[in-house]
Amino acid sequence: MRVMNHPVLGEQKDIEWVTIIFNGKPMKAEKGEMILAALHAENQIVNRYTAKRHEPRGIYCGIGQCTDCMMVVNGIPNVRTCITPVEDGMTVEIQEGLGKWRGDK
Amino acid sequence: MRQCEVLVIGGGPAGLSAAIEAAKAGAQVVVVETNREVGGQLVKQTHKFFGSSRHRAGTRGIDIAKILRKQCEDLHVELKVNSLVMGIYADNVVAIDEKKSLTEHNIERIQAKKIVISTGASENSIRFPGWTLPGVMGAGAIQTMCNYHRVIPGRKLLMIGSGSVGLIVCYQLMQAGAEIVGIVEALPHINGYAVHASKLTREGIPIYTGYTIKEARGKERVEQAVIAKVNPDWSTVPGSEIVLDTDIVAVGAGLKPLIGMAHMSGCEFVYDKALGGWAPCHNKNMESTHKGIYVAGDTTGLEEASTAIEEGTISGIAIAESLGYIPKDKAKTLKDEGWERLAGLRSGFKGEDRVKAKMKQLNRYDEVMKGGK
Ligand SMILES: Cc1cc2nc3c(=O)[nH]c(=O)nc-3n(C[C@H](O)[C@H](O)[C@H](O)COP(=O)(O)OP(=O)(O)OC[C@H]3O[C@@H](n4cnc5c(N)ncnc54)[C@H](O)[C@@H]3O)c2cc1C
């Protein structure tokens, strides 16, 4: 859920939205926010499944230290979504295991 | 290779304070920070700080970060953000990975006359069945999401640990609209400030002292947490289990100094529980056993932003002195004042243990430099 009315930071207004494609479906995101934040706002908490036991993983540290939030972004696997900002039209997919590299760059 | 006078690794309160002091005296300073803005832990601390007014108690952490950043900018300190220091190599060479975009990185090496390591700390985790489920996360992580990214990945929260971090984070999450189902503390008493705890108990939030988490349950994410009374040997008392519905389990089990950089540069360490574990030792200039490499803030022992600022300040003065920007006698006065303020800060809450631990670090430094083992 989004904290629209933060007790200290105040109300969040005039959000500029962009669209990301999450697992094939469009999802709105605030311009410049981290991918992980956009997903949490939509109550999407699973980022990847582990290679050996197919267990779900989601945020643990939120600051790029633990790698639990890695997803496939624009075809690139193992992107830490807690420290990677959204871009309009970006594709974001739940990662299976170590992911397959099919980046276009 | 690019050269600079002072390179600061980590732009939290310690690093920024070191940079400000050195730059004020005339040194050329680069601060390298992996996040997209400087401020360290402060960028998510929306509460008014505790401590003495001299150390900006009563000012919110987020505002202290802004003040420090502004001072750096005014002094033309180069703030190199989105830039991770990957390592320190021989002759004070630092390798930096600057993130330009998803696919572009710029790798650069800078050689510095003096280096400050101020990388802060990382959160401790605890293991229990279900601890890898999405929804189990660090207390710092949920604070970052709520106060910095302004989202909460769930509706209900159980906090493990009643230290000041656990208490403050619960209060902030509650204010932001989450339901706090309880706080679990293995000790027989609340670990943090009583004022923070009473703000929560007044709202009817239960604090389970003498309890621990036994299990987190759920399929794709946390749905329930099982807590139970804990024995002195950390086993749980059968039959004392309580099942709580929650979708976030936050772990506030303390922090430990982030010492990778200090370790890589071959600094000598000291272990002390009061400072969060292993931390590099230093002298009264905050210089480590590796000449020219200084350490300040949480990386050299878990304390507070106020102490981080003082340690950073002292290191900045010492560096300016050794680069010839401040005369010896003036530097001595300034450093002595800094140490006096530190002593004041360490006279408060749990201060005695920290004073002892810091003495241990200073003594160990002397021992090592005299060639002892
Ligand atoms: C919930 C909570 C409440 C708190 N409340 C208070 C309070 O009321 N009063 C108080 O005085 N203190 C408080 N503190 C403590 C205070 O925030 C910390 O002690 C302080 O921020 C430590 O400062 P620092 O500069 O040492 O480290 P940090 O603030 O952690 O900064 C370290 C910086 O280094 C960067 N970094 C790390 N490694 C690298 C690398 N390899 N390359 C580049 N950059 C790197 C990090 O990204 C970070 O920005 C609180 C802490 C928490 C968690």
Ligand code: FES
């Ligand atoms: S949540 Fe730990 S790296 Fe992103």
